[in-house]
Amino acid sequence: MERLPPLPLSKSIEIAYKSIKVRFFRSLITTTSLVLAVAFLCYIQVCNNLANALFLTGEPTALQALVKAGFDITPQTTAIGEDAKQQWIVVLSLLVCVVGIVNAQLMAVTERFREIGTMKCLGALDRVVLLLFLIEAAMQGFVGATTGALLGCVSGILSSLSSLGTALFDSFPLQTLLLTMLKATLTGCLLSLVGVIYPAIKAARMEPVEAMRVEQ
Amino acid sequence: MQHSIVRTTDVKKSFQLGKHQLEVLKGISLTISTGRYISIMGPSGSGKSTLFNMIGGLDKPTSGKVFIDEVDIAQLDAYELAWLRCRKIGYIFQTFNLIPVMTALENVTLPMTFGGTGNDEAVERGMGLLKQVGLETRFSHKPSELSGGQQQRVAVARALANDPAIILADEPTGNLDLTTGEEIIDLLKQMSSDRGVTIISATHDFKMLNVSDEVIWIRDGRIDKIEKREELNISVGTIDER
Numbered sequence: 417m418e419r420l421p422p423l424p425l426s427k428s429i430e431i432a433y434k435s436i437k438v439r440f441f442r443s444l445i446t447t448t449s450l451v452l453a454v455a456f457l458c459y460i461q462v463c464n465n466l467a468n469a470l471f472l473t474g475e476p477t478a479l480q481a482l483v484k485a486g487f488d489i490t491p492q493t494t495a496i497g498e499d500a501k502q503q504w505i506v507v508l509s510l511l512v513c514v515v516g517i518v519n520a521q522l523m524a525v526t527e528r529f530r531e532i533g534t535m536k537c538l539g540a541l542d543r544v545v546l547l548l549f550l551i552e553a554a555m556q557g558f559v560g561a562t563t564g565a566l567l568g569c570v571s572g573i574l575s576s577l578s579s580l581g582t583a584l585f586d587s588f589p590l591q592t593l594l595l596t597m598l599k600a601t602l603t604g605c606l607l608s609l610v611g612v613i614y615p616a617i618k619a620a621r622m623e624p625v626e627a628m629r630v631e632q
Numbered sequence: 633m634q635h636s637i638v639r640t641t642d643v644k645k646s647f648q649l650g651k652h653q654l655e656v657l658k659g660i661s662l663t664i665s666t667g668r669y670i671s672i673m674g675p676s677g678s679g680k681s682t683l684f685n686m687i688g689g690l691d692k693p694t695s696g697k698v699f700i701d702e703v704d705i706a707q708l709d710a711y712e713l714a715w716l717r718c719r720k721i722g723y724i725f726q727t728f729n730l731i732p733v734m735t736a737l738e739n740v741t742l743p744m745t746f747g748g749t750g751n752d753e754a755v756e757r758g759m760g761l762l763k764q765v766g767l768e769t770r771f772s773h774k775p776s777e778l779s780g781g782q783q784q785r786v787a788v789a790r791a792l793a794n795d796p797a798i799i800l801a802d803e804p805t806g807n808l809d810l811t812t813g814e815e816i817i818d819l820l821k822q823m824s825s826d827r828g829v830t831i832i833s834a835t836h837d838f839k840m841l842n843v844s845d846e847v848i849w850i851r852d853g854r855i856d857k858i859e860k861r862e863e864l865n866i867s868v869g870t871i872d873e874r
């Protein structure tokens with residue numbers, strides 16, 4: 417008996433892309449929690465980046481503005497970063513986000529059991545199904561995380577502007593902000609992939625007989 | 633004696649339902665030769681779909697063996713099994729099972745893609761197949777934009793995508809009205825005589841009797857009787873109310 421050749425990656429990407437495009441609203445639901453979590457992460461960090469840049473100027477007026485805005489500044493302070501409470505909340509929000517993704521993806525697998533079973537009847541290997549779900553998640557993750565990072569960054573700048581004033585722009589830390597956004601985006605992609613692993617394995621292990629099941 | 637494309641030896645299948653063991657197939661042995669049009673007939677719940685899954689390599693028997701082209705399919709690894717499902721067998725389902733997010737043409741070319749056929753060739757052959765089932769103008773339609781009969785035609789084209797030796801159809805007319813069902817049966821018959829593909833169809837639709845070379849009657853997980861075309865002609869008149 418012959419063996420099936422592997423499916424080219426470009427084909428998998430094409431199939432995954434179509435699947436997302438057609439199920440746009442489904443993808444939107446899966447991605448929303450990711451957008452929000454990444455936006456929150458990015459927002460917190462951008463606010464701190466901006467405050468820190470202002471702090472590092474050492475100007476007395478800048479320090480006054482920071483204290484007025486509620487930052488704890490003592491003579492020992494050397495930099496402004498997230499405090500323990502903020503870190504906690506960010507980690508929690510990311511955790512909630514992953515759980516949300518797992519949940520949404522499990523629902524997607526359940527909804528698509530017939531499609532997955534049929535693909536297996538047509539000769540899709542377990543790894544092809546696994547890869548399809550991973551690619552879909554990577555695409556959703558990338559779009560969602562980028563959107564979230566942009567949202568978070570913009571709202572972070574606006575909120576800092578209102579609390580710290582336009583003095584912000586004299587020490588605008590462009591590079592740091594870009595780096596923060598990049599990190600937030602990568603974190604989002606990673607979360608999206610982590611969230612899909614279990615559902616994707618479940619889909620890949622699905623038996624082709626599932627396709628035959630007729631609802632009674 | 634023609635070459636036998638499908639052979640089963642004493643196939644049994646049980647399902648575990650809680651503590652209870654339900655034996656659905658109680659020893660099925662049959663030989664199907666190449667190019668025939670076979671109907672597996674039997675009342676609902678007699679085990680037709682279960683047998684269909686065994687022959688199609690979609691499920692494993694509890695005991696007994698299934699040979700496709702004289703190869704024991706229990707011995708195949710995942711890649712060989714995928715090849716068998718992709719190239720050797722075409723499946724047609726009662727519920728059509730087209731991929732909802734893909735167009736008619738994409739549905740037909742999907743098995744070719746899995747089988748390693750290049751894009752251009754797949755599109756060309758896919759259009760040819762859609763033409764054969766009379767849907768070449770609908771190639772860009774999604775399944776939801778097609779009627780049940782049209783969806784099943786696309787499914788027939790998809791089943792033929794890789795020029796399989798066997799087409800397995802489980803109640804292909806089960807979700808169709810009378811005339812559309814007849815059209816699908818005629819289409820299958822035509823494919824069987826044009827291409828020499830072996831067609832095995834599980835059904836309780838008596839319209840199938842007219843076109844079958846051989847009818848395997850299943851009752852309660854056992855073969856009740858096997859009737860050849862010649863013997864059938866006599867009984868068709870009495871069963872068929874058409």
Ligand SMILES: Nc1ncnc2c1ncn2[C@@H]1O[C@H](COP(=O)(O)OP(=O)(O)O)[C@@H](O)[C@H]1O
Nearest residue numbers: 647654656674675676677678679680681682683
């Ligand atoms: N996965 C399963 N688990 C438990 N029982 C099953 C399963 N599949 C089929 N059966 C039982 O096996 C019997 C035969 O089913 P099936 O092969 O679908 O019959 P048919 O296709 O002839 O209507 C039925 O009683 C059905 O309930």
Ligand SMILES: [Mg+2]
Nearest residue numbers: 680681802803
């Ligand atoms: Mg059935």
